[in-house]
Amino acid sequence: MTIGDAPVRVALLGCGVVGSQVARILVEQADDLKARVGRPLELVGIGVRTPGPRPGIDEALLTTDVEALVRREDVDVVIELIGGIEPALTLILAAIETGKSVVTANKALLAQHGAEVFGAARASDVDVYYEASVAGAIPIIRPLRESLVGDAITSVLGIVNGTTNYILDQMHTHGSSFADALAEAQSLGYAEADPTADVEGHDAAAKAAILASLAFHTRVNLTDVDCEGITGISTGDIAAAERLGCVVKLLARCSVSADGTVAVGVHPTMVPVEHPLAGIRGAYNAVFVESVNAGRLMFMGPGAGGSPTASAVLGDVVTAARNRVRGVSGPGESAYSTPGITDPGRVESRFYLSITVRDEPGVLARVAEAMARHDVSIAAVRQEQLGDGGYARIGVTTHEAPYASVRDVVSLLTATNDVHGDVRLLRVEGA
Known part of the structure; x- marks a missing residue:
């Protein structure tokens, strides 16, 4: 943990569209960030895949030895903006293992390995913040996690x-x-x-x-x-x-x-x-x-872009740094509930079916019969002629029904001689 009046030292992994903006803000807004944290935020290194200068970045900060940067004893917070699963996962776990807090925008990693990352953070009593992982600059993680x-x-x-x-x-x-x-x-x-x-x-x-x-x-x-x-x-x-x-x-x-x-x-x-x-x-x-x-x-x-996403990243960095200064950690993973996942076939929605049919008497009645057979209730029907080819398009909006039932209706209809081509199926959200 950071003690005394020492700065909070930050390592940045990745210097692409978002990473370069994070580095810029850390330098350009250093005084404001210091006032908000209570200590200076010092960028001590930027891990990159390939060597070479980056516009607006102090070349002395760049290193391709990313693992060594993560394991440096003088680093307090690691920002991971590499993306993907590896080497990002290994680097994040190494940072946590060596007592560093982590800020990441890596949604794919968290969606697949969140349990491992949050478990490691809990064991090491460090923070993992990830506001930028879902919706760029939009604050949604913190409201769900805290507010x-x-x-x-x-x-x-x-x-x-x-x-x-x-x-x-x-x-x-x-x-x-x-x-x-x-x-x-x-x-x-x-x-x-x-x-x-x-x-x-x-x-x-x-x-x-x-x-x-x-x-x-x-x-x-x-x-x-x-x-x-x-x-x-x-x-x-x-x-x-x-x-x-x-x-x-x-x-x-x-x-x-x-x-x-x-x-x-x-x-x-x-x-x-x-x-x-x-x-x-x-x-x-x-x-x-x-x-x-x-x-x-x-x-x-x-929801995207270098500066908006960097704004969310820096918000997390300030929070993690404040916690380091105070010698505390923020809220961890809250995963006490095990309700299970609903089978997708049982999820109910309104649906819209676009069906191209032979323009003949009785076809609409047979479409309605197929839907009734699977307990799918019709809310509205719209029909239009399709030129002189002997076909019409029927648009059917349903009341709420399980997806599996509607899928069975589609299978039944496409197997008949009444229907020409595929049946288009879209969900319909309530107003």
Whole structure:
């Protein structure tokens, strides 16, 4: 622990988009940070994969011997911004083992190895802070971890991936195809050259696991999250949503099921325009929390970017440093509950089915019969002609039903001669 009037010494792992901004803020705002911590924050080293100068960074701070930096006896706080699982996991555990507090933005690591990391931190009596791991600059970890810890949270619903939100927003506002919207997102730096983690929902799924773990005081792993990305979303889906007064968003949902288990999923969802999340545009993120006593709360802001994410990282660094100065540690993992994970097939939602059928008498009745056979109740039906090809498109909105039942309806319909092609299926969020 830091004692006397010595500075709190910080090691930074990674000097990319976020890491370089963290280093900049540590230097440019040194006096303000000192006043907030009560001691100077001294950046003593920056671990990088490859040698060479970085613009605006003191080259004397750079080292490729990252493990040696982590194990230095004069380091108090380690900031991990490498990303990925390894070597990040090994380095974080080494930092904790040698008595250092850790600040990380690594959602994939925490979603897969959180139990190991938090267990090690508890054994060493050090802090692990991770505000930047879920929604960039948006403060959502601390409210769930501390501010709402006296309440009972019933659901967390959010847009937690800026790339996919930008793509879907472009499809709605400009009529862009998925491919064109993705290309634009890449040109603006919102999407990586390989956008798989974003567009397939994996990034959002890792964040959903973290949110569910915090909200329900349990351990939710990445493998517990039912995940569907947006690569299958077409301009036809966007148009169908608009006809229903909705927009399509990739939503992470964490909620308590009727039997007490926890449902965690990421899915493209039709959201009514009057819902607070429907108006979240561009690369912004938002998280909607419902609890027994506080009611409905929404947190919104930039979900990515160097400076916004660095802001969240530095907030954690200040908190960890204050704790070092006082000789205490902050709240650890709260995972006393073991409710279990709801089977995805039993999770209930409203659904929208887009079905291309032969334009003949009796077809709609047979569609309704198939849905009734699986106890799926129809809320509304819309039908439109499709040119002169002898086909029509039926759009069916259901009342709440288990996903497994709706999936069985889809299987039954696609096996009939009435239906042409695949049945499109999207969840529909309540207003």
